Every structure is written in structure tokens, then in C-alpha cells.
Amino acid sequence: xxxxxxxxxxLGRGVEAAVSAAPDMELSAIFTRRAPDSLKxxxxxxxxxxxxxxxxxxxxxxxxxxxxxxxxxxTQTPELASLVNVVDSFDxxxxxxxxxxxxxxxxxxxxxxxxxxxxxxxxxxxxxxxxAGAALPSGADYTFWGRGVSxxxxxxxxxxxxxxxxxxxxxxxxxxxxxxxxxxxxxxxxRDKHTRECFVVAEEGADLAAIxxxxxxxxxxxADYDTTVTFISQEELNREHAGLPHGGSVIRSGxxxxxxxxxxxxxxxxxxxxxxxxxxxxxxxxxxxxVRLFEDGQTGARTMLDIPPALLSxxxxxxxxxxxx
Amino acid sequence: xxxxxxxxxxLGRGVEAAVSAAPDMELSAIFTRRAPDSLKxxxxxxxxxxxxxxxxxxxxxxxxxxxxxxxxxxTQTPELASLVNVVDSFDxxxxxxxxxxxxxxxxxxxxxxxxxxxxxxxxxxxxxxxxAGAALPSGADYTFWGRGVSxxxxxxxxxxxxxxxxxxxxxxxxxxxxxxxxxxxxxxxxRDKHTRECFVVAEEGADLAAIxxxxxxxxxxxADYDTTVTFISQEELNREHAGLPHGGSVIRSGxxxxxxxxxxxxxxxxxxxxxxxxxxxxxxxxxxxxVRLFEDGQTGARTMLDIPPALLSxxxxxxxxxxxx
Numbered sequence: 001x002x003x004x005x006x007x008x009x010x011l012g013r014g015v016e017a018a019v020s021a022a023p024d025m026e027l028s029a030i031f032t033r034r035a036p037d038s039l040k041x042x043x044x045x046x047x048x049x050x051x052x053x054x055x056x057x058x059x060x061x062x063x064x065x066x067x068x069x070x071x072x073x074x075t076q077t078p079e080l081a082s083l084v085n086v087v088d089s090f091d092x093x094x095x096x097x098x099x100x101x102x103x104x105x106x107x108x109x110x111x112x113x114x115x116x117x118x119x120x121x122x123x124x125x126x127x128x129x130x131x132a133g134a135a136l137p138s139g140a141d142y143t144f145w146g147r148g149v150s151x152x153x154x155x156x157x158x159x160x161x162x163x164x165x166x167x168x169x170x171x172x173x174x175x176x177x178x179x180x181x182x183x184x185x186x187x188x189x190x191r192d193k194h195t196r197e198c199f200v201v202a203e204e205g206a207d208l209a210a211i212x213x214x215x216x217x218x219x220x221x222x223a224d225y226d227t228t229v230t231f232i233s234q235e236e237l238n239r240e241h242a243g244l245p246h247g248g249s250v251i252r253s254g255x256x257x258x259x260x261x262x263x264x265x266x267x268x269x270x271x272x273x274x275x276x277x278x279x280x281x282x283x284x285x286x287x288x289x290x291v292r293l294f295e296d297g298q299t300g301a302r303t304m305l306d307i308p309p310a311l312l313s314x315x316x317x318x319x320x321x322x323x324x325x
Numbered sequence: 326x327x328x329x330x331x332x333x334x335x336l337g338r339g340v341e342a343a344v345s346a347a348p349d350m351e352l353s354a355i356f357t358r359r360a361p362d363s364l365k366x367x368x369x370x371x372x373x374x375x376x377x378x379x380x381x382x383x384x385x386x387x388x389x390x391x392x393x394x395x396x397x398x399x400t401q402t403p404e405l406a407s408l409v410n411v412v413d414s415f416d417x418x419x420x421x422x423x424x425x426x427x428x429x430x431x432x433x434x435x436x437x438x439x440x441x442x443x444x445x446x447x448x449x450x451x452x453x454x455x456x457a458g459a460a461l462p463s464g465a466d467y468t469f470w471g472r473g474v475s476x477x478x479x480x481x482x483x484x485x486x487x488x489x490x491x492x493x494x495x496x497x498x499x500x501x502x503x504x505x506x507x508x509x510x511x512x513x514x515x516r517d518k519h520t521r522e523c524f525v526v527a528e529e530g531a532d533l534a535a536i537x538x539x540x541x542x543x544x545x546x547x548a549d550y551d552t553t554v555t556f557i558s559q560e561e562l563n564r565e566h567a568g569l570p571h572g573g574s575v576i577r578s579g580x581x582x583x584x585x586x587x588x589x590x591x592x593x594x595x596x597x598x599x600x601x602x603x604x605x606x607x608x609x610x611x612x613x614x615x616v617r618l619f620e621d622g623q624t625g626a627r628t629m630l631d632i633p634p635a636l637l638s639x640x641x642x643x644x645x646x647x648x649x650x
Contacts, residue, residue, distance in 0.1 A: 017583045021462060042583055097647055117650055124456060126650045127634055128593075131449060133649065134610040134637035135603070137346060181596075256606055258342045258367055262599035267592075268453075271506075274587035278460070281581055285459040305635040305645050309452055312459035320630050322422055324458065325442055325451045 014280020139254015339605020464579015473571025
């Protein structure tokens with residue numbers, strides 16, 4: 001399968017590594033809106049201007065979009081789906097139905113496949129919620145994220161006056177997870193489930209108390225959480241907080257039996273040293289499924305909930321039945 | 326959907342409860358090879374002779390087979406697949422390809438769908454292995470079972486001379502699980518991964534030392550494990566060990582990145598107060614998928630690895646995208 005990447009940030013690097021490792025894939029091109037010469041890919045893959053994708057679409061089996069959900073993907077995914085099979089990691093939950101419809105229209109018209117919202121949440125966590133809900137219809141779902149870096153929250157801190165750099169960790173509350181695992185089905189507020197840890201580099205002479213106050217009271221991002229702020233040097237930030245780890249757990253707890261007499265708990269969890277490399281690896285598996293669905297004559301938009309699991313694996317259905325079932 | 330059950334033991338009872346709770350299903354009949362009058366179903370579902378299934382097949386959307394893998398399912402599943410859509414929990418791993426081929430031939434010829442090997446292992450654990458393998462191609466899989474009752478091992482103990490009754494628990498070794506979760510990718514022997522706890526009721530005057538020796542040295546079942554044997558009274562067995570709990574974890578640990586620089590761990594785990602009721606609930610979700618595949622005009626054998634996850638849920642694809650993705 002000839003695979004291309006559109007957009008070369010952390011996620012694009014993750015896809016580059018995953019495609020390079022896949023026995024059934026070849027990385028054909030990286031498309032960028034920046035000057036192609038300015039990119040230094042980790043492999044010897046050619047870098048081409050984003051505007052030239054249409055010229056290359058016929059040689060490609062699938063393009064993995066690695067842009068952001070806020071402004072890139074809403075236009076890029078339908079646009080490219082009208083040329084070639086595509087996969088994206090669109091993660092603005094509230095806008096998924098709208099994005100699905102736009103990609104579906106473009107892909108149906110062009111006879112291509114577009115798989116949206118691949119990754120781990122949405123993605124593997126969504127799958128965990130659907131399987132657990134089907135297997136345990138009477139119960140409650142809990143999703144815990146972290147400990148991991150939230151880039152959106154880190155960016156929000158960086159926009160505060162006097163802040164030079166910042167890293168924000170989302171941290172699940174262990175006591176809340178234990179109550180859920182014990183089958184208590186507790187009612188948990190936002191504050192009960194996660195805390196937020198902020199490591200901040202301030203300008204020299206900045207008003208640290210004012211920065212801290214601006215963070216902990218910020219609506220939507222921090223006001224509803226117990227938030228801690230620690231001021232550190234740029235050197236320490238670079239040394240101790242350079243990574244983008246993440247993870248979390250989807251837990252469903254409920255009961256089976258005519259009288260609800262059998263307690264049941266289902267948990268799916270991830271521990272990731274690199275959020276973008278893992279997301280990139282899931283996108284790559286989804287790209288394989290996109291090509292297989294296309295070769296099967298199917299068209300239109302899909303999510304991971306619509307894809308037979310076997311299509312994600314490089315192994316054949318026979319091999320999976322013999323060895324992994 | 327009109328659903329019938331073939332075979333009414335613990336698993337059949339689990340399916341009965343799950344179908345009764347499903348908003349889109351109606352339990353039409355329980356078929357049994359025993360005298361229908363001798364059964365006391367937990368619901369008011371009619372009980373009919375197994376031999377009459379052919380007469381009722383046209384009124385049914387799907388039959389859930391609840392017999393055993395050793396002798397019932399290898400003949401029953403292909404036989405019934407030639408009449409109606411079927412779902413089974415065939416779990417003899419080594420014989421799955423052969424069973425799949427037999428069901429596929431019958432279902433293709435009859436224009437029906439047969440989904441085999443549904444449940445949690447094979448079933449949800451198989452799905453966890455396939456998803457984790459696709460998302461993390463470079464790594465190692467570990468499956469731990471328990472703490473839970475193994476009926477096969479309990480039966481093996483009961484066949485020893487002087488044993489009246491027995492319950493065997495399979496118990497994962499916590500230290501082994503911790504090493505796997507820590508990403509060590511250890512080489513683990515059979516003995517390293519699980520221990521076996523046996524609670525045995527002996528005949529009065531039986532040679533307890535001989536029974537214990539017969540258990541711990543039994544090939545395939547116990548010889549390769551650290552096994553403990555505790556003699557108890559029938560009353561204590563009935564009081565403390567009446568349930569059929571089970572569970573376990575599928576853990577994949579590996580690395581991502583061009584240099585394998587990002588450690589990654591994926592875990593799926595279950596804690597079940599009732600193994601047969603949970604298996605029955607998964608079979609019921611698979612029965613829903615069987616009917617939907619059939620209504621889509623598809624035919625032949627499937628496993629859970631071949632089924633789009635959304636088909637297992639009573640919710641529509643639109644509802645799933647809006648709320649669970």
C-alpha cells in the first residue's frame with residue numbers, strides 16, 4: 001500500500017514511524033503547507049507541497065491527515081476524500097456528526113473511503129465504550145485520562161501575560177478510579193475525577209501570584225478542577241517535561257442477571273510514553289483498513305466503530321482466527 | 326428480533342436473562358434435548374424439543390447455541406446454520422479453523438449467518454489482542470485468567486477416586502502481572518503466570534494424601550502449576566464456592582518510534598461475578614449482529630473479529646457516533 005502523510009508535526013512523525021515499520025506499506029510522500037525544503041523528515045521520504053496532492057493522488061492508496069481538528073481537518077478531510085482514500089484523527093467530539101456528513105458526501109461522490117476520528121480517544125476508547133456497552137447493557141461508563149500532557153491546556157497557560165512556557169498534566173484521581181473499579185457506580189463531578197498539574201516558566205520579574213490566579217480561575221480549562229501551579233526554569237521544563245506521555249482508562253461497571261445479581265466490571269487502559277506516536281500508529285492501522293474497504297468496493301465515511309477489527313491487522317483473517325482468536 | 330436458545334444450562338440461563346433485557350429482542354423459545362417439561366426456565370419462555378427446531382426455524386431470526394464445545398457445537402452449529410442464523414461460543418482454540426469451515430459451508434449453502442466463538446475468551450479477549458496488535462505492532466501479548474472457577478479443572482478433580490465434589494480456581498500471579506504492566510516483556514513459564522487453588526470434598530475415610538498427590542501431579546491440568554489443595558465439607562463448598570466468577574487481563578506491551586523509543590502498554594481486563602451470564606450477554610450482542618448481517622444480505626461464518634463493532638450495540642450508528650465515539 002502506498003501511503004502519504006499530510007502535515008508533518010508530532011503526529012506526522014508518529015505516522016512516519018508506524019508506516020515505516022509496517023510490512024505491507026510504503027511511505028510515498030509527506031505533503032506540507034510549509035516550504036518543503038524546511039522539513040527534515042526522520043526517514044528519506046520525499047517532501048512535497050500540500051498543493052500538489054491532486055497531482056499525486058492517482059499513485060497513492062491512502063493519505064493520512066495529520067493536521068489539527070480546529071481548523072485543518074474540517075476542510076482538508078472532505079477536500080482530500082474527493083481525491084483519494086483518507087484517514088484522520090478529528091477529535092472535536094461535538095462536531096463529529098457534522099464532520100462525518102461532510103466526509104461522507106465527498107467520499108461517496110468520489111468513490112473513496114474516509115475514516116475519521118481514529119486514534120485512542122476518539123478511537124480505541126470509543127471501541128471500549130461500545131463493546132462494554134454491548135456486553136454489559138445495564139451499567140455506567142467512566143473515562144479517566146492521564147497522567148498525561150494536555151497540549152490544549154498547556155497552550156492556554158502560554159497565552160497568559162508573563163508566561164514564557166508551560167506544560168500541563170491531566171491526572172486522574174486514584175480514589176475515584178478505585179471506587180469505580182469496586183463497582184460503586186459513584187456520581188463523580190469534574191473535580192472528583194481529575195486534577196491538573198501545571199509547570200510554568202515565567203518571565204523574569206513577572207507577578208507569579210497573578211499568573212497562578214489567572215490559571216486556576218480560567219473558565220472551562222481549570223476553574224472546575226483542583227489545579228496546582230509550580231514555577232520552574234526553562235531548563236528544568238526542557239529536561240523534565242519534554243515528552244508527551246498520556247494514557248487513561250475506560251471503565252464500565254454494572255450488573256447482569258434477571259435480578260441484576262452479578263456485578264461486572266470491564267476496563268480498557270493505556271499507558272503511552274508518546275501520545276502522538278501512539279495516535280499515529282492507530283491512524284496507520286486505520287489507513288490499512290481504508291485501503292481494504294476501498295478494494296472491497298465500498299465508499300463513504302466510516303469511524304473505527306464501523307470497521308471489522310480484522311481489517312486493521314496486517315495478518316489475514318485466517319491467521320487471526322488460528323493464532324489470536 | 327425473535328431469538329431462541331438451544332441448550333439450557335448455566336450459559337442458556339445467561340442468554341435468557343440478556344435477551345429478556347434487550348430492548349430490540351424477544352425470547353421466542355428454549356430448545357432442549359431433555360424432556361421439555363423437566364425444565365424450569367427463569368422466564369415464561371416456552372420450552373420445546375430440540376428435534377423441533379426445523380419446524381420453528383422460519384419464525385426465528387437467530388438461535389443462540391448454549392451447548393458445549395467438546396461434543397455439542399461441532400455438530401449442532403453447522404446443522405442449525407443450515408436452517409437459521411446462529412451464534413455459538415465454541416472455545417476449543419485449536420479446532421476453531423475446522424469449526425469455522427464447517428459452519429461457513431453450511432451457512433453459505435443455506436444463505437444464513439453463523440457467528441462462532443463469541444464470549445470473552447475467545448471473544449472480547451481476542452478483540453483486545455487484535456486491536457492491541459494492530460496499534461502496537463512491535464510488542465508481546467500476555468493473557469492472564471482469573472481469579473476464577475475453571476469448570477474443566479473442577480471436573481477433572483471430581484473424577485479422582487474418593488472425591489465427592491470440587492471447585493478449582495485459576496489465579497494469576499500478581500508479581501508476573503506487575504512485571505508485564507511495567508513493560509519488562511518477561512519470558513514467563515506456565516508456572517510463572519498462574520497458580521491453581523483446589524477446594525475438595527472427600528468421601529469419609531478417603532486417603533487425603535493420595536487425593537492431593539493425584540491432583541498436583543495430574544498432567545496437563547495441574548502438574549505444570551503450583552497447586553494448593555484444601556479439603557472442606559460439602560456444606561462449606563456449597564456456601565462459599567457456589568458461584569462461577571471469572572475474569573482476567575490481556576496485556577500487550579511494546580514500543581513505538583523509529584528507534585523503539587516510546588514504551589507503550591495496552592490492557593483490557595474483566596472482573597465477572599458470573600462467567601456464564603457474561604458469556605451469555607456477549608452471545609446475545611453477537612446474535613443482534615448476526616441478524617443485522619443477514620438483513621444486509623450477507624451469508625457465511627464470522628467471528629467477532631469480522632464484525633463491525635457498531636452492529637453489536639442496540640444503538641444506531643448515528644447514536645454511537647454522537648454519544649460514544
